[in-house]
Amino acid sequence: MIISALAFAMLNIGVKYLGKFNVYQIVFFRALGSLFFTYPFLIKKKIPIVGNRVKLLLLRSVIGLIAMILFFSSLKLLSTGSAVSIRYIAPIFAAVFALFILKERIKPIQWLFFLTAFVGVLMLKGFDFSSFGLGYVFALLSAIFTGLVFVLIRLIGNKDHPMVVVNYFMTLAFLVSGVLCIKYWITPEGWEWLMLLSLGVSGYFGQIYMTKAMQQSETRLVAPLKYIEVGFTMIAGVIWFHEGYTLLSVLGVILIVISLVLNVLVVKRS
Template identity: 30%
Template structure:
């Protein structure tokens, strides 16, 4: 174990995922969501295969015991990714990132519903605090004042990112079952493969020819996504999940900087206060799960999209 290296790898992964999201956001006005999902997944595949080969895990990465389990994980995760990518066209990057952290809160609830996990007052209170933080972030979007197309677009963005969070939480629950019989390398590989195949189904619905700049951004998103996945997974080889997982919330800091520098997005006080509360609640849940000795091996296979 080397906790410092694990934390560093997590921070690198989160930073790369944040830049990847910015690349997708920069193309959202012209490139359809399904096409963006294709580039994110297909370009990442060679990176993941090379990584598995370097680790000596290529055989286990291709071997499956539960093919339909991988398909359902891929379908749920791809839906989460698509909804998240679509939301980037309607909301500022920091808001999408902050609201997206609803997923770990929902995972606690879904674990009780679908896995029979005992969830007591402490974690339920933390979830309630986190959801209050989400409501604070959303409050300006929920007001009846302002009206107009911009407000309608923002409301759609909120629904998309909340939908993404629900499917990300469901994906995490599904992975917790899948890791009981499948290797992490197989889960990572077949998710990218399934997402690539599913995204191709959107081809008849209006893919476009990207500009040269958009093509570079889409290819870059795929490469960064694949590399970030490797750093994310590797971080758990050097430190326990309870040590590195809180640093996942650094995504909000990265999103604030990128949103301001690239997209001229100035965070509102509601967003800053709500994000702080969400982070506090998330760290409370991670700390409590560590106290309870709950294993979160599913974390290493998760991405911001599912």
């Protein structure tokens, strides 16, 4: 999950850099880049592309695509800090879904850790309440759907290879966004081609390692590690965009890390 968080942070930076492109075109290139990895791997390893749990694979793909489009759309309407902060409520929704769907037990103290981790995210990225509208709705819905994705991957379990799960998601995203982006297509120039294709590479590694994490560990343990992506995104922002961060932001990172460590300790002792 930590490797996944790093990869998704790179994806966030790429999306920010390519802000002039429509959300469907960004999703299209992200999916295209990932498919360069998934199909050759499945063919080489002779892994059935169709998979075993077809209905769950399709449902996970649909829910994941909706979550991705909603999040990228929220980035168009909100400041990056607001959109990212809201999206990180996802592990909390994942824990709730897991409680009812997977019957996973959650200790009361873990809810406190989830809350403090999210407070840390708010301290790090901040909220802009100057306007509250559709962008906030998109970000919140994205968080809900992302939480459900975590649980669906857990339901699929080891019945299907992680690459099959990712390939389903990227194939659906490629087909749907490919049709939707035709109307809004902007021809990339120079380095923009490479940047757009790199979204698929970072998205691929983020997706495959997140899938492995969710298949091999309980949702309540690995889902909160998604918060680490915020720290990675902050570091990348400093390096590439020369962003500055306040003392409050640094304290937010510390609070996130402490909350994650305590949550892991509680789960291991249960």
